[in-house]
Amino acid sequence: MKKVSEFKVTPWEVSGKVDYDKLVREFGVSKIEDSLLKRIEKNAGDLHFMLRRKVFFAHRDLKWILDEYDKGNKFFLYTGRAPSGSVHLGHLLPWIFTKWLQDKFGVELWFQFPDEEKFLFKNDLSFEDTEKFLNENMLDVIALGFDPKKTHFIIDTKNADLMYKEACKVAKKITFSMVKSSFGLNEQSNVGSIFYTSMQAVPAFLPSVIKGKEIPCLIPHAIDQDPHFRLTRDIMPKLGHYKPASIQCLFLPPLSGAEGKMSSSEDMAIFTTDSPKEVEKKIKKYAFSGGRDTIEEHRKKGGNPDIDVSFQYLKMFFEPDDKKLAQIEKDYRSGKLLTSELKEYLIEKINAFLKEHQNKREKAKKEIEKFLYKS
Amino acid sequence: MKKVSEFKVTPWEVSGKVDYDKLVREFGVSKIEDSLLKRIEKNAGDLHFMLRRKVFFAHRDLKWILDEYDKGNKFFLYTGRAPSGSVHLGHLLPWIFTKWLQDKFGVELWFQFPDEEKFLFKNDLSFEDTEKFLNENMLDVIALGFDPKKTHFIIDTKNADLMYKEACKVAKKITFSMVKSSFGLNEQSNVGSIFYTSMQAVPAFLPSVIKGKEIPCLIPHAIDQDPHFRLTRDIMPKLGHYKPASIQCLFLPPLSGAEGKMSSSEDMAIFTTDSPKEVEKKIKKYAFSGGRDTIEEHRKKGGNPDIDVSFQYLKMFFEPDDKKLAQIEKDYRSGKLLTSELKEYLIEKINAFLKEHQNKREKAKKEIEKFLYKS
Numbered sequence: 001m002k003k004v005s006e007f008k009v010t011p012w013e014v015s016g017k018v019d020y021d022k023l024v025r026e027f028g029v030s031k032i033e034d035s036l037l038k039r040i041e042k043n044a045g046d047l048h049f050m051l052r053r054k055v056f057f058a059h060r061d062l063k064w065i066l067d068e069y070d071k072g073n074k075f076f077l078y079t080g081r082a083p084s085g086s087v088h089l090g091h092l093l094p095w096i097f098t099k100w101l102q103d104k105f106g107v108e109l110w111f112q113f114p115d116e117e118k119f120l121f122k123n124d125l126s127f128e129d130t131e132k133f134l135n136e137n138m139l140d141v142i143a144l145g146f147d148p149k150k151t152h153f154i155i156d157t158k159n160a161d162l163m164y165k166e167a168c169k170v171a172k173k174i175t176f177s178m179v180k181s182s183f184g185l186n187e188q189s190n191v192g193s194i195f196y197t198s199m200q201a202v203p204a205f206l207p208s209v210i211k212g213k214e215i216p217c218l219i220p221h222a223i224d225q226d227p228h229f230r231l232t233r234d235i236m237p238k239l240g241h242y243k244p245a246s247i248q249c250l251f252l253p254p255l256s257g258a259e260g261k262m263s264s265s266e267d268m269a270i271f272t273t274d275s276p277k278e279v280e281k282k283i284k285k286y287a288f289s290g291g292r293d294t295i296e297e298h299r300k301k302g303g304n305p306d307i308d309v310s311f312q313y314l315k316m317f318f319e320p321d322d323k324k325l326a327q328i329e330k331d332y333r334s335g336k337l338l339t340s341e342l343k344e345y346l347i348e349k350i351n352a353f354l355k356e357h358q359n360k361r362e363k364a365k366k367e368i369e370k371f372l373y374k375s
Numbered sequence: 376m377k378k379v380s381e382f383k384v385t386p387w388e389v390s391g392k393v394d395y396d397k398l399v400r401e402f403g404v405s406k407i408e409d410s411l412l413k414r415i416e417k418n419a420g421d422l423h424f425m426l427r428r429k430v431f432f433a434h435r436d437l438k439w440i441l442d443e444y445d446k447g448n449k450f451f452l453y454t455g456r457a458p459s460g461s462v463h464l465g466h467l468l469p470w471i472f473t474k475w476l477q478d479k480f481g482v483e484l485w486f487q488f489p490d491e492e493k494f495l496f497k498n499d500l501s502f503e504d505t506e507k508f509l510n511e512n513m514l515d516v517i518a519l520g521f522d523p524k525k526t527h528f529i530i531d532t533k534n535a536d537l538m539y540k541e542a543c544k545v546a547k548k549i550t551f552s553m554v555k556s557s558f559g560l561n562e563q564s565n566v567g568s569i570f571y572t573s574m575q576a577v578p579a580f581l582p583s584v585i586k587g588k589e590i591p592c593l594i595p596h597a598i599d600q601d602p603h604f605r606l607t608r609d610i611m612p613k614l615g616h617y618k619p620a621s622i623q624c625l626f627l628p629p630l631s632g633a634e635g636k637m638s639s640s641e642d643m644a645i646f647t648t649d650s651p652k653e654v655e656k657k658i659k660k661y662a663f664s665g666g667r668d669t670i671e672e673h674r675k676k677g678g679n680p681d682i683d684v685s686f687q688y689l690k691m692f693f694e695p696d697d698k699k700l701a702q703i704e705k706d707y708r709s710g711k712l713l714t715s716e717l718k719e720y721l722i723e724k725i726n727a728f729l730k731e732h733q734n735k736r737e738k739a740k741k742e743i744e745k746f747l748y749k750s
Contacts, residue, residue, distance in 0.1 A: 116539075116540065116543045119543060119547070120543060120546065120547055127540065127543075127544070156539070157536075157539055157540035157543070158536060159536065160535035160536050160538070160539035160540070161532075161533060161534065161535050161536040161750075163535070163539075164491075164531070164532055164535035164538075164539050165491065165502065165532035165535070167567075168491045168494060168495060168502075168532070168567045169502070171495065171565055171566045171567030171568075171570070172494070172495055172565050172567055173565070174565060174566045174567075175562065175563050175564065175565055175566070176551060176560075176561075176562045176563070176564055176565075176566060176569060177562040177563060179566055180562070185551075186551075187550065187551045187552040187555070188550050188551070188552060189550065189551055190546055190547050190548070190549060190550055190551075191546045191549045191550070191551060191554055191569050191570045191572075191573060192542075192543045192546030192547055192549075192570065192573065193546075194551060194566050194569050194570065195546070195566045195567065195569065195570035197566075198566060198567065375536075
């Protein structure tokens with residue numbers, strides 16, 4: 001028997017070729033069934049392509065969220081970003097879907113910037129660094145068009161007057177041995193990293209505390225964050241709060257191919273501030289191809305879109321049109337479409353997206369104040 | 376050889392008959408030498424009886440504090456109170472000395488109320504409880520007459536917007552194995568209790584952060600808190616701050632005698648809100664006596680002031696006059712002064728003190744706002 005490639009998924013590391021079916025079983029989440037998709041479509045009016053294509057593919061308690069919504073008990077959305085570097089396309093993916101949820105369901109979004117997280121987990125990162133990235137990262141979130149009236153940014157160190165007390169309530173219910181097993185910490189881990197998950201739990205119930213009534217919470221996130229929220233879900237009922245529900249997406253692959261996830265620590269990401277030239281160069285040079293070695297061979301045998309990073313970026317992010325995508329897939333598989341042509345198409349799509357994003361990002365500089373939650 | 380009684384001193388438990396000489400060696404603190412007392416007397420104009428009588432008996436880096444002071448580099452004071460019950464005489468003792476330091480040296484006091492500490496360490500304590508005690512406890516501190524212009528109350532959960540970020544900087548330098556050995560925590564300890572010492576470190580350098588220059592810090596405290604500050608002293612230089620100095624006192628004994636310390640968890644304390652009748656009853660009924668079983672025997676053989684709780688309260692707290700104290704000691708030792716007479720004298724002293732304290736405590740209700748640090 002052949003040894004299958006090993007993979008690892010924790011909130012701090014994703015490596016190897018991820019077996020999502022295995023992950024679903026190990027984490028104990030559910031795949032999103034068609035009946036749930038139909039209910040979302042009924043409420044939203046349409047179905048986002050990330051749902052149709054199972055980019056968002058797993059969940060916890062999504063049925064309950066929709067039941068409550070149907071009863072008139074609206075949920076709020078919670079997602080976040082630990083500022084530790086520049087934002088890349090892999091970060092944007094779940095936020096774009098979150099924006100769609102906000103628009104379609106008319107709900108509030110609490111967006112957490114845990115500016116202490118990476119400070120605590122990375123030796124060489126200072127608070128001066130995270131402060132700089134925080135400001136940059138907020139621009140990317142605002143640029144996506146979230147409703148400032150319904151969107152609240154909470155920054156752990158700045159909103160700690162609200163959050164720390166609530167985090168202590170969570171922390172009192174979590175022992176070291178629980179976080180040790182969930183997050184792979186040990187006795188040499190610093191005491192801030194051991195405490196940290198308590199802070200990540202807080203936005204899941206903070207709006208309920210502030211408003212003095214229980215509001216269901218839906219967390220859209222990439223599946224590697226599930227260990228945090230699994231623990232959060234165990235604790236919340238003990239504090240008299242609802243368990244937060246979640247809807248979880250695949251990882252956008254790095255340029256190098258299907259292993260791991262797009263990550264700023266390697267030169268394998270497209271950043272939101274990349275120039276058209278940089279995008280062109282990165283896609284042409286690094287985007288792993290499912291095409292054949294020679295044009296002749298490609299024409300004859302066709303390419304493999306399933307392992308082709310450019311095709312995956314179109315499918316997961318840049319080509320919402322199902323018909324166009326199906327045509328591209330067909331043509332690539334048959335050999336009619338060459339890798340170079342596929343890449344050109346993607347480059348145009350990314351650069352059109354980034355041109356608009358960068359414009360909005362520039363305008364966002366004047367809008368930050370509107371989004372900051374003032375306690 | 377007789378087995379000596381065992382004792383235990385941690386920030387959360389003091390039990391047994393404390394061998395202070397052993398504690399000084401184990402903790403690695405220094406006794407306050409006469410040369411240091413002379414320097415304090417020179418600067419302050421006189422010497423507080425708690426220094427003369429070695430109630431404040433140990434220190435770390437006190438010489439450095441005085442050197443800096445002589446150079447014109449004033450220190451600030453830092454002490455605190457974890458709100459978890461009513462304030463008793465044992466709490467007041469170091470604060471009264473702290474007030475004297477503030478007056479004599481004209482320095483700022485940062486008074487921490489770590490309202491999460493006991494919440495995290497005691498199963499049955501809620502934040503509703505600590506909030507109630509916090510308000511009560513602040514009155515006792517204010518009643519002692521601290522200068523509102525030079526005194527800042529910081530409340531961990533309410534000032535966390537300032538403190539949490541600084542605590543994370545400390546936490547990044549402390550591993551679980553370090554707190555485990557210092558504080559007797561284990562894998563079943565909650566992650567808030569593991570993080571907590573980072574918050575207790577913050578006031579030792581927060582004024583330096585706020586003012587943008589390094590200010591020496593002197594912490595007057597009962598010696599059981601030394602493990603916190605020993606750790607704090609190890610970390611501070613790594614963050615570019617001075618090591619805080621400390622001046623440490625003995626424990627005021629419980630009514631029951633010379634073992635442990637006055638503690639609100641037992642019915643062995645005199646609280647600041649006790650009525651004259653309650654004080655009288657507690658002293659008469661519970662205050663351990665060094666006198667003899669019968670008046671005849673007492674007259675003949677005399678009493679032992681060294682183990683007599685009433686005498687110790689006079690010596691440590693209620694009789695600042697050295698001549699009067701010496702006379703009492705002599706008369707008690709000779710048998711001229713009976714236990715009942717000694718107790719009557721103490722009861723009068725305590726009740727006179729509490730009458731004034733309770734008046735000031737009442738007035739303090741209108742003054743809380745002046746003391747709260749606004750970030």
